[in-house]
Amino acid sequence: MTASLIGFAAALALCLLRLPIALSLGIVGFVGFGLLIGWEASLAQVAQVTSDTALEYGFSVVPLFVLMGNLVTRAKLSDELYAASNAFLGHRRGGLAYATILACGGFSAVCGSSVATAATMTNVAMPSMRRFGYRDELAVGSIAAGGTLGILIPPSIVLVIYGLLTQSSIGKLFAAGFVPGVVAILFYSAAIFVTTRLSPEAGPPGDRQSWAVRWASLRGVWGVLLLFTVVMGGIYLGIFTPTESAGIGAVGAFLFVISRRATDAPGLIDVLADTAYTTAALFSVLIGALLFANFVNTAGMTQQLAEFVSKLQMSPYAVIWVILLIYIILGCVFESISMVLLTVPVFFPLVQSLGFDLIWFGIVVVCVTELSLITPPVGLNIFVVRGLLPDVPTAAIIRGLFPFIVADVLRLVVIVHIPWLSLVLPTALFG
DSSP, X not given: OHHHHHHXXXXXXXXXXXXXXXXXXXXXXXXXXXXXXXXXHHHHHHHHHHHHHHHOGGGGHHHHHHXXXXXXXXXXXXXXXXXXXXXXXXXXXXXXXXXXXXXXXXXXXXXXXXXXXXHHHHHHHHHHHHHTTXXXXXXXXHHHHHHGGGGTSSSOHHHHHHHHHHTOOHHHHHHHHHHHHHHHHHHHHHHHHHHHHHOGGGSOOOOOOOHHHHHHHHGGGHHHHHHHHHHHHHHHTTSSOHHHHHHHHHHHHHHHHHXXXXXXXXXXXHHHHHHHXXXXXXXXXXXXXXXXXXXXXXXXXXXXXXXXXXXXXXXHHHHHHHHHHHHHHHHTTSOHHHHHHHHHHHHHHHHHHTTOOHHHHHHHHHHHHHHHTSSSSSOHHHHHHHHHOTTSOHHHHHHHHHHHHHHHHHHHHHHHHOTHHHHHHHHHHHO
16 A cells, blocks of 8 residues: 555656656556566566557547547537527526537537537637626636536547446446436536526626527537437447447548538648547556556555455445545546546446446546536636636636536535436446
């Protein structure tokens, strides 16, 4: 246990010194394994882990879903989603903020990326909210919080990585994320409702659209519905494997880009280059995390942690909340994927030994990870929105996020203590 704790402290120190997370985890894993087993074995482990990760067929789902998300963003399917949501909700107090949350949820269903969702909806929703006099705090808060739905509503890159780390069914994880995603939209909507009741001037109502305009706006969302139905329906019906569905989704998104003439050859090269860069970054962190996990497991931390917990005689749910508290603290320092890669290999054997369902735990991990995306000082969505809106102070973004952070904490309590919400669809679809 001591060696593992020293390793965690060393990794955290390297990260605070601004060394990339992949190198921080990889260096600590390499050195720790070398000190415990031997340097020759540690070198062999680096080669083996790198080779296995790069050649693992299951990991090919990651770049394909990243490519699909980039192409969907390029095709600007988000514009139609926001227009439809605005047509139905824009006339209410805070209606444009409601529409933003709903559009983020719909866009997440074909994107899978929090950063892409937040960045896209900043460009789509912010001009409308400013035109109707929305307070910047509510506007940026709804965009940054709504963007977190990108890692929960399937297809989700974080759920894919969790499934690969724990050998869990990606299809079941995708099914498990749907109902909690709807719950998240409801809780965020409640945060907007409370905010606009306390401060009506924060979100003044917009123009009421006729029913003819509303129904006409729905014709614009057929692309998102079709792509989501093909990708997720194929997985749920057993027609495609997750990897095959990711490939089909990428092809479908590419066809939308072509049919809409949304890009030219240089733009397509940019999409492919961005996909390659993102994939390389993810795989680098993944390799570093696996090296670190091998060191921690060799040091016996997982077994010692389980024995330590059993001696404390804590209830299983108390252990879960201790784990979640650790996630919340780490979320103030690490970004989401790095945090998942760092902690899941350590925690999931303990959670499994306590009798909890790993599919449920995956959704809990993603929900608490969503919180890390909007909590300072390293809330990634805060930086995304701040970068696109340089005239909005960071303090204003954090103030606007406070009601959504409260909503996230309350939602986490619900998801933890009502496992049925996460398991009802996987049980119905997969048994």
